[in-house]
Amino acid sequence: MGVRLAYVVVFTGLGLALAPLNIPIGPTKAFPGQHFVNGLAGLVLGPWAVAVAALISAIRLMLGLGTVFAFPGSIPGALVVGLASVVFGRRPWVVLLEPLGTLGVGLPLSIYVVAPALGLGGRFAAALIPVALGWALSTGIGTAGAYAAALALRRLGKI
Structure with missing residues (x-):
């Protein structure tokens, strides 16, 4: 548990250090660094990566560097x-699945649950195409970086 907690802290710190590098798109702030950290944390920590993502999101929101x-x-x-x-083992290619969660689950949640709950349904709908493209670009950049880092870690024998 202690090592896992240390990784959670390190990955959260990395995500926060990268937090100023976000792209404002409509009512959102796309953040490639989050997808980079999600990939590496998911690879190293398994489902505990959710704690990292939640912590980074909460702290970014409190600092004004992110949105809900x-x-x-x-x-x-x-x-x-x-x-x-967990299912496939610590293989570098698993980080390439990050966009599936972000665009396949997260974007619909934002469109159909979060935006209407915040009264931003119309504003989000008006910016839907730019938001979707921005999120796709953000997750693409972050995932590519995570894959490169995962390959390097594999060559170094760290995963």
């Missing part, structure tokens, strides 16, 4: 990679 959309935009991606690393 950080939760549905990050937690599903971390969960998908974390579960995949």
Whole structure:
């Protein structure tokens, strides 16, 4: 448990250090660093990566570096990679599943649950295409970085 907690703290710190590098799109702030951390944390921690995603999202929100959309935009991606690393083992390619959670689960949650609950349904709908493209770009950049880092870690014998 102690080692796992240490990894949660380190990955959360990494995500927060990268937090200023976000892309404001409509009512959201896309954050490639979150997807990068989700991939690596999911690979190393399994489903515990959800704790990392939730902590980064909460702290970004408190610091004004993120929005409430950080939760549905990050937690599903971390969960998908974390579960995949349990099922398939610590193989670098599992980080490539992060967009499945972000775009396949997180974006619909944002559209149909979070935005209407916040009274932003119309504003989110008006920005839907830019938001979807921005999130796809964000998760693509972060996932590519996580995959490169996972390959490097594999070559170094760390995973």
